[in-house]
Amino acid sequence: MPSRNLALRLTPRVATWALLAVACSCSTPPAPPVAGAVRIRWAQDPENLDPMVLPNPQAIEAANLLHGSLLQLDYAQQLFQPALATGLPARQALGDSLAVLTYELRPEARWDDGKPVTARDVAFSLKLMACPPGLGLPNEDARLAYRFVREVRQEAAFPRRVVLVCAGQAPTHLQATGTFPILPEHRLDAAGRLRRFSLAALQNWPATHLPDTGLTAFAQQYHAFRARQRGNNLPGCGPYALAGWTKDARLTFRRKPAWWADRLPASVPAVLRAPCPLLTFEIVPDEATAGLALQRGELDLFPQVPARLFARLRQSAAARQELAFHAAPSxxxxxxxxxxxxxxxxxxxxxxxxxxxxxxxxxxxxxxxxxxxxxxxxxxxxxxxxxxxxxxxxxxxxxxxxxxxxxxxxxxxxxxxxxxxxxxxxxxxxxxxxxxxxxxxxxxxxxxxxxxxxxxxxxxxxxxxxxxxxxxxxxxxxxxxxxxxxxxxxxxxxxxxxxxxxxxxxxxxxxxxxxxxxxxxxxxxxxxxxxxxxxxxxxxxxxxxxxxxxxxxxxxxxPTRLAASRRLAGLRAYGLKPGYAITALHRAAAPEPAAAPAP
Amino acid sequence: MDQVAHRRRQYAALAWLLLVAGAGLAAPYLPLPFAPAEPDLLAVGVSPAQGAGAGHWLGTDPLGRDVLAGLLFGARTLVLVTVPAALLAALLGAVLGSLAGYGRRLAAPAPAWLLGAGLGWWGLALPRPALGLAAAAGAGAWALGQWLRHRSGPVWALSLDALIQGAGALVGTVPRLVLVAAVATGGPLSLTGLGLLLVLTNWPGPARLVRAETLRVRALPFVEAARALGLPAACILRRHVLPLALRPLRADLPLRLAAFVGLESTLSFLGLGLPPDTASWGRLLDAARLDPAAWWTAAPPMLALLLTTGALLILSKK
CATH class of the missing domain: 3.10.105.10 (Dipeptide-binding Protein; Domain 3)
Incomplete structure (x- = not known):
């Protein structure tokens, strides 16, 4: 651990001066290793890719690339748009304390092995998040956050319809029920052990009772599956797959060649487009180092630029030739x-x-x-x-x-x-x-x-x-x-x-x-x-x-502040984390022309 | 002529070092308008020209800290860490080097060695610390048995030369900066802690010099004569050997000080060692990374470091 800490501490400072020296000696920006690839700065390693854990904002960003959800945020409109679902849920009040939300899943939605995404997968994901604490599953946060979903109903005749019964009638249920990652039941619980339990039974499992043997067997299988995956990465139906992960250095996500949303008609919502073939996240903890890497052309996007660096770059004529700047309230x-x-x-x-x-x-x-x-x-x-x-x-x-x-x-x-x-x-x-x-x-x-x-x-x-x-x-x-x-x-x-x-x-x-x-x-x-x-x-x-x-x-x-290469297209600053819509990013053939000097 | 020029350079170097030491020691008593670790939120990253009106004569760094206060208190840190550390390293090196060079052997009953080794194993929490306790208990039982039977056991003697040389070689196997940085990574150190760390990682140099000189001196006729007269070894070492054997340290001390100045600044630049609110020239240089255009943050500590190490190098020459 001390040696890792030492390396972490030494690298940014040494890298800053090395980059400074290189920046002074050479003016040709290096091209990305793969045509069309976009390189983004992350301040830290995501640590864990299990969508139940998500210990930091970087892990959340990675989960959004790897996994699909019923709805997805359209940053431009600040609205939730249907993703795995065909539309926003039908909403119905049940008495004065419950709400019923009905989602229909897209028939095109598929897992990587070609199997359809069904209501069973949605129910499985909710039950996984509700599993009792004694199983040792990493679902502490999720259990608390989704406790308001009291029941999940499926209909045999309509395998793509899922009905969620929620406690309370808060308008925020729409966002909350639509954005959790959907996981494949057939990969993580092939024996269907969680099907035996209702959502309420799992949520209200008495703390004094030992977990059921079926639940214990499921938890062991889940842990074993996680352990086999790199960084606890679970199978998802998102547009990207993890292509590489060097701890504390970089993560690479490759666009799936046959993602299910590619078969949707041209009028597909913006949230289901992912034009960039390769996304590389460079872990650069030090802000000064990241700024130099951006100027050097070794990064395409630097989110959350410190105010002084942002102002300095905007004032620099040389930086304005290569970089575009975006800001928005957050x-x-x-x-x-x-x-x-x-x-x-x-x-x-x-x-x-x-x-x-x-x-x-x-x-x-x-x-x-x-x-x-x-x-x-x-x-x-x-x-x-x-x-x-x-x-x-x-x-x-x-x-x-x-x-x-x-x-x-x-x-x-x-x-x-x-x-x-x-x-x-x-x-x-x-x-x-x-x-x-x-x-x-x-x-x-x-x-x-x-x-x-x-x-x-x-x-x-x-x-x-x-x-x-x-x-x-x-x-x-x-x-x-x-x-x-x-x-x-x-x-x-x-x-x-x-x-x-x-x-x-x-x-x-x-x-x-x-x-x-x-x-x-x-x-x-x-x-x-x-x-x-x-x-x-x-x-x-x-x-x-x-x-x-x-x-x-x-x-x-x-505020959100973004500095990016002029070759990066589809970039706008938004107030919501991470401050940009990653599924809109791609490399343009020609750089955007330089803007007028900042006032 | 060369001699005169060299003498002048030495006087100038001495004057600079005295200035640094004086400014550093007097820093808390000087009427400085700002403390070194207190950011002026209304004057962040201002140049000397912009900040002079507000009392920031050398400007402020990108975190709003006054560069002049940082420079003066950084000199204080430098003096309080490096001078005692260099003197202590020289003293420790002199003691160990002379003992190694004079060829003393450390003899003790075997149970005492075992007891020490066992307790050391347990105290350092090496793997399976119970083994250390068991060895110590065994040694205690052995000693007790001998005492009850009124018998004396074996006496093991260890060559101090081999022990000290071995310890020095062990410390020397890892590059000094890496060794110090690895220890300092555990958390912020106090001035005393950093000084001790510098001493513990730097004593082998003086020790080797003194050992080599002791080996030479102990073979000289007057030492042989003293031994023939029956003078105790400690007396010969103290009164006849050490005065000659310590001579190389006079030249080594300024060089070691220069190395310590560089090491302390490097550690602070890397964010290791001293706490972030302790002023240091290396920390000022580190702050300059945040805004490479803020030359006033980098130039004063760079110049001060250059002049200080240069002055120490000049003083080390005859």
Whole structure:
């Protein structure tokens, strides 16, 4: 492990200077190894390609290439379009607490072995996500996220029709039920062991009961299948297949020569087009190295370009000849999360006090050159739902007030720092913090340095722990930090914050390890909100709860910034992750003409 | 004429080094408007011309840190890490090298060796640490048996020369930068921790020099005479051998300091070793990567490093 960390740390810096030297000595950009291939920068390795796990945004992007879902997001229109389904689902209210969604699958939809994608595959995928915890399946997040699907019905006469009965009548069910990856039952459960169980039986499996022998046998078979696949890659019906994976270096996805959607008529939705024959994701953790690689022509697309590099490239006449620049407002909120299970940070008043040490306005100016927006909550000002929370003011930067609030929270300042005693006999707790952030990320480092300096001014010592991207996720999930800098990705379709803050997601997406009975109930109500009015009311309560409990401090919304080769066609910037529609990308025969100089 | 020019160069080098040391040690007491690790969010990446009005006389780096403060506190880090580390490495090398060169043997009862080896195995958590404890327990039982029977067991002697040479060769098998970087990857080190790491990975050089010189001196007639007079070995080593054997270290010390300056800066440039909020010239150079056009971030530490290592090289020449 140390040697891997060492290699990870040394490579970007050495590579930067090597690339700088090469960039100075040579001006001919290297051609991609395969005609038509597109090379994209990833900041970290996806680690796992199992669509049930998806530990980081890169894994989600890879899953979207490998697997198909009922619906798929059309980035240009910010709408969900039918993918495996023939159309958007027919929706019907059932009483006042249930909704029934009926999907029809496309007859052309096929697995790679030619077998059709059927309702059985949809039911299998949902049941796989609902399997009880005792089996050791990696479905913790999925089980929580899809718990609202209470029943899946199939009809023998219509093998391509699937009916989903959902708890609540939230409009967001459309997005949630349409976007999970569909997996092949005949490959992963040929014996049909999961068919014996209803979805509700799996969801409500008593924690005290041992899993059924059939379930155990299925889990063993599933684990064995995963272990045989590279990176736990499972068979999918997406447009691409994994062609190569060099850990921490690159992943290559090759377009399937006979993808089922190629047989669809010409009026096929944009989400079912994938014109690029080969996609290569180059793992370049360091932003400066990635910028040089882009200028050198060794990358075609650099998503999430840091603000200063973006501005510098746009000002450079030479860069403008080779590169195109795109930007759009996004739903990504930069936050600082507290580990609420640490003794010193277990109470909300302390967290609120420390939140006043973050200069969100100054950080927005310094790291984003003022582009982006300050935000008071996890719903940013650009979000159409933000109106319900506009009375919440952004948090002020106020170190003296922070010191005052720490005193009110029971902390006493001594020459060696702040201490608090829970009782007369209890040992004193010292307020010493460890802040973890991603190394090589200038924005995160600036936030860490600013917080440390402000905390030092009121006598709170903060140790900075820059951590490699690969190790950061594991450290955060294990709770090995007091504070961390984290970007929370959002979208305008869903109000499901359970993976982020629900107590059942502790150790997974809920890195702040926050969760009370009241907050859990609020999150569940919000995810199931049936009407826009109810959703707005609950969102407001949610934003206020986040402010009062302060498990994390939202700082600002960062815009999407893309810099790409002018030979790359089909590229536009969108607010949703990853900021571009990957299935629209392809290499053009001739480069796009250079634009006028940036103002 | 050459001698005069060389003397002048030495004075200039000494003056520069004194300036660096003085500035570094006085840095916390200087009226600097900004702390080295505190970003000025309103002046990120500003050049000296743009930043002078706001008190950033040498500009700021792409994270908003003041370059002048970084340079001065970086000099402090350099002085506090490299000077004690070079002196300690020389001292450790001198002690070990003289012991190796004088040919002492380390003798102890066999159970004591076994006990030490077993406890060492267990303490270092080598594979199957219980084996180490078992060996230590066995050695203890052996010693107890001998004591109860009033018998003395075998005494094992180990050549200190072989031991020290072997340890030095072991440290030398891995390139120094890789060795130090591999240890530093475990997490941020304190100034003391980094200094000790430099000492532990750099003592073999001085040790070899002193050993070679000790081997030469111990064969000289006056040492033979002292031995014939019956003077204790420790006395001969301390009063007659070491004063001569330590001479090569005078020339070696500036060179070793220059190597340590380079090593500390390299580690900081690579993001290893010291915590990110500890100023260092290498860290300033690292920040320059974020904006290659910000020459004011890279030029001052590069120049300072060049002058410092150059000055140390000049001082090492006679």
């Amino acid at each position: 739903f990504e909120v930069v936050t600082v999360a507290f580990n609420t299970q640490r003794p010193g940070l277990a109470d909300a008043p302390t967290r609120r006090a420390l939140g006043l040490l973050l200069d969100a306005g100054g950080l927005l100016q310094a790291t984003q050159l003022g582009e982006g927006q300050r935000t008071a909550g996890l719903i940013g000002p650009a979000d159409p739902r933000a109106g319900c929370c506009d009375s919440l003011p952004p948090l002020a930067f106020d170190p003296p007030q922070a010191a005052l609030l720490l005193g009110q929270a029971g902390w006493q300042r001594h020459p060696d720092g702040w201490h608090r005693r829970a009782g007369t006999a209890a040992p004193a707790t010292a307020l010493r913090l460890r802040l973890r952030y991603r190394t090589g990320d200038a924005m995160q480092e600036t936030i860490a340095l600013q917080f440390r300096a402000a905390a030092a001014r009121i006598g709170v010592p903060v140790a900075l722990l820059p951590t490699e991207a690969g190790a950061l996720g594991a450290a955060l999930r294990a709770g090995d930090f007091d504070l961390c800098v984290r970007t929370v990705k959002g979208n305008p379709f869903s109000c499901n914050f359970m993976p982020l803050l629900h107590s059942r997601a502790v150790g997974e997406g809920n890195v702040s390890r926050f969760g009370t009975a009241a907050s859990d109930e609020l999150l569940e109500q919000l995810a199931a909100a049936a009407t826009p009015a109810q959703q707005a009311r609950l969102l407001r309560r949610f934003q206020i709860m986040v402010r009062e409990q302060a498990p994390l401090v939202p700082l600002f919304v960062v």
